[in-house]
Amino acid sequence: MQETILKLCKNFNLNGKLIKYNTFPSGHINTTYLVNLEINGENQEFVLQQINNTVFKKPDEVMLNISNVTNHIKNKLLSNNKSIERKVLDFLKTLDNKYYYKDEDGKFWRMYKFVNNSTTFDLTDNLKVITETGKAFGEFQCLLDDFPISNLNIIIPHFHNTVNRYKIFKSALKNDVKNRAKDVINEISEYLNLENLATKMYKMQKENKLHLRVTHNDTKCNNVLFDNQTFNHLCVIDLDTVMPGLIGFDFGDAIRFVANTSLEDETNLSKVKLDLVKFEAFTEGFLNEVKHCLTFNEKNTLSLGAITITIECGLRFLTDYLNGDVYFKTSYPEHNLDRARCQLTLAIDMINNYEKMQEIVNNCFKNKIFV
Numbered sequence: 001m002q003e004t005i006l007k008l009c010k011n012f013n014l015n016g017k018l019i020k021y022n023t024f025p026s027g028h029i030n031t032t033y034l035v036n037l038e039i040n041g042e043n044q045e046f047v048l049q050q051i052n053n054t055v056f057k058k059p060d061e062v063m064l065n066i067s068n069v070t071n072h073i074k075n076k077l078l079s080n081n082k083s084i085e086r087k088v089l090d091f092l093k094t095l096d097n098k099y100y101y102k103d104e105d106g107k108f109w110r111m112y113k114f115v116n117n118s119t120t121f122d123l124t125d126n127l128k129v130i131t132e133t134g135k136a137f138g139e140f141q142c143l144l145d146d147f148p149i150s151n152l153n154i155i156i157p158h159f160h161n162t163v164n165r166y167k168i169f170k171s172a173l174k175n176d177v178k179n180r181a182k183d184v185i186n187e188i189s190e191y192l193n194l195e196n197l198a199t200k201m202y203k204m205q206k207e208n209k210l211h212l213r214v215t216h217n218d219t220k221c222n223n224v225l226f227d228n229q230t231f232n233h234l235c236v237i238d239l240d241t242v243m244p245g246l247i248g249f250d251f252g253d254a255i256r257f258v259a260n261t262s263l264e265d266e267t268n269l270s271k272v273k274l275d276l277v278k279f280e281a282f283t284e285g286f287l288n289e290v291k292h293c294l295t296f297n298e299k300n301t302l303s304l305g306a307i308t309i310t311i312e313c314g315l316r317f318l319t320d321y322l323n324g325d326v327y328f329k330t331s332y333p334e335h336n337l338d339r340a341r342c343q344l345t346l347a348i349d350m351i352n353n354y355e356k357m358q359e360i361v362n363n364c365f366k367n368k369i370f371v
Contacts, residue, residue: 134285314343
């Protein structure tokens with residue numbers, strides 16, 4: 001592997017002595033290495049990633065999105081007399097002036113400079129980290145507010161098309177290939193009862209009541225880099241799924257992840273609730289950065305976005321359960337069903353707390369001062 005890494009580095013115009021390399025333990029899709037090189041007597045670190053072209057069928061389009069978005073962020077920061085140091089990922093070009101390298105085996109690779117003195121959090125109860133996560137994704141939205149979405153490739157078609165998600169679910173229910181539907185009648189009924197609510201925002205977008213923006217589409221706190229001393233946010237990472245979408249869905253996915261009181265496959269459903277304190281912490285950070293960019297309808301559908309994404313996620317788990325667990329990795333036979341029940345419970349708790357969520361959004365929108 002050492003020879004392979006050296007060869008890849010040279011293709012990214014890095015000529016130095018390989019000191020060491022380590023595999024990043026985190027990350028479920030791409031294979032990632034931290035590479036340490038000595039270049040002109042200086043020790044430098046880089047991130048080398050093999051792009052999973054089974055998941056991402058067109059890695060060249062993925063990298064075109066990423067390069068366009070990161071370069072736009074750099075130019076925006078510089079035009080506002082702000083430093084780009086540690087505030088945006090810096091991808092390297094290959095010898096033939098591309099942001100990816102395709103090796104002789106057909107594997108796609110990319111490299112970017114390692115962000116020094118940074119850390120990430122998979123899960124956290126630290127309210128500052130949660131607020132900073134909100135700031136990071138709000139800042140990301142704000143910096144890309146004027147980016148032309150027509151320049152973005154659609155990486156995953158119909159990703160948050162909830163109308164289509166329900167169509168796929170009903171097809172799985174009709175086919176019932178594993179004869180499982182009879183055992184989950186209550187769950188099926190509950191999800192069908194939520195269809196009108198879950199499809200509302202998508203229909204609003206189709207009616208031009210909500211407009212498409214550049215969205216991240218995986219807004220978990222582990223996709224933000226933080227300073228490892230102050231825990232202030234640095235930049236957003238894992239940009240593979242950047243494409244046009246609704247800002248409420250990015251907000252909602254973050255809430256589903258960071259403000260859930262349990263893991264997404266919790267079987268004791270009494271533990272599954274929306275943590276309103278964490279909800280407020282994230283919302284404060286997010287709106288502090290982005291509120292001046294929002295339309296009236298976008299502000300008023302943030303809470304609905306959290307409910308929608310939670311329903312959608314649970315619906316996907318239940319669909320996969322009916323189909324025989326062919327998409328999501330599972331650890332036991334009813335894993336997807338437990339996930340679906342957990343998301344359903346969380347969505348219902350969000351619905352019950354909707355007025356409180358909206359009150360928090362409105363207070364954060366009115367009271368927070370831009371910094």
